[in-house]
Amino acid sequence: MSNQGGSPVPLLAARDLVKAHGRTEALRGASVELAPGEILAVTGASGSGKSTLLHCLAGIVRPDSGAVTYAGERLDRLPERRLSELRRTEFGVIFQFGQLIPELTALDNVALPLLLAGARRSEARATAGEWLERFGVRGQEELRPGEMSGGQAQRAALARALVTGPKVVFADEPTGALDSLASEQVMAALAHTARESGTAVLLITHDAQVAAYADREVRLTDGIVASQGVTA
Numbered sequence: 001m002s003n004q005g006g007s008p009v010p011l012l013a014a015r016d017l018v019k020a021h022g023r024t025e026a027l028r029g030a031s032v033e034l035a036p037g038e039i040l041a042v043t044g045a046s047g048s049g050k051s052t053l054l055h056c057l058a059g060i061v062r063p064d065s066g067a068v069t070y071a072g073e074r075l076d077r078l079p080e081r082r083l084s085e086l087r088r089t090e091f092g093v094i095f096q097f098g099q100l101i102p103e104l105t106a107l108d109n110v111a112l113p114l115l116l117a118g119a120r121r122s123e124a125r126a127t128a129g130e131w132l133e134r135f136g137v138r139g140q141e142e143l144r145p146g147e148m149s150g151g152q153a154q155r156a157a158l159a160r161a162l163v164t165g166p167k168v169v170f171a172d173e174p175t176g177a178l179d180s181l182a183s184e185q186v187m188a189a190l191a192h193t194a195r196e197s198g199t200a201v202l203l204i205t206h207d208a209q210v211a212a213y214a215d216r217e218v219r220l221t222d223g224i225v226a227s228q229g230v231t232a
């Protein structure tokens with residue numbers, strides 16, 4: 001099978017994924033590939049299966065049938081313990097909202113994945129501060145998510161998703177709750193950092209301006225890939 005991402009071996013691949021939620025068939029044989037460092041936009045109407053596809057690729061949900069392969073390993077067959085380790089060390093996630101812990105400051109939110117990975121508290125906080133600065137969240141380190149603007153909170157969430165140096169970032173409508181200026185800032189920061197660090201991004205969006213940050217776009221219709229191509 002040809003690989004449109006330009007790499008001989010995809011980093012992450014879904015083949016013929018089928019997944020039902022009760023009687024609703026969210027995925028009906030979806031196949032996608034993500035090359036190392038590629039930014040792939042997944043678009044499609046509401047209910048077309050975008051989030052379910054992301055959840056299967058990120059190892060959050062197991063498909064009913066089909067295969068998910070990550071770096072040559074069958075992700076959908078991994079035991080839960082190995083899956084959660086992989087999610088912690090190799091994957092980063094950012095959603096529309098709610099991914100920051102409301103009780104923690106921005107700095108502690110970003111430091112958390114480093115602490116979970118075994119870093120010392122002082123080191124984790126110093127690194128978290130650098131990442132917040134990189135994403136333009138300066139002077140907001142001690143604020144809690146509820147005290148920040150939507151755009152600032154999303155940029156802090158980006159810092160949290162990227163701070164451990166993941167190979168893949170899964171972004172489900174990361175700008176869905178933002179105005180167009182904040183949306184541009186978040187996407188520019190995500191795309192710039194991903195390209196700089198060679199991080200692959202699976203980006204769900206219904207916004208054409210957001211999809212334009214991707215290298216390639218895959219469009220889902222009723223749980224299958226209806227079209228794919230290079231973005232303008």
Ligand SMILES: Nc1ncnc2c1ncn2[C@@H]1O[C@H](COP(=O)(O)OP(=O)(O)OP(=O)(O)O)[C@@H](O)[C@H]1O
Pocket residue numbers: 021022024025026044045046047048049050051052053
């Ligand atoms: N946990 C669930 N329980 C029941 N049905 C679900 C569940 N999750 C998704 N669905 C259904 O599966 C289908 C696909 O949902 P999914 O969230 O993957 O689509 P989507 O393209 O991401 O939609 P949206 O753009 O609205 O977020 C929809 O019909 C949805 O209602």
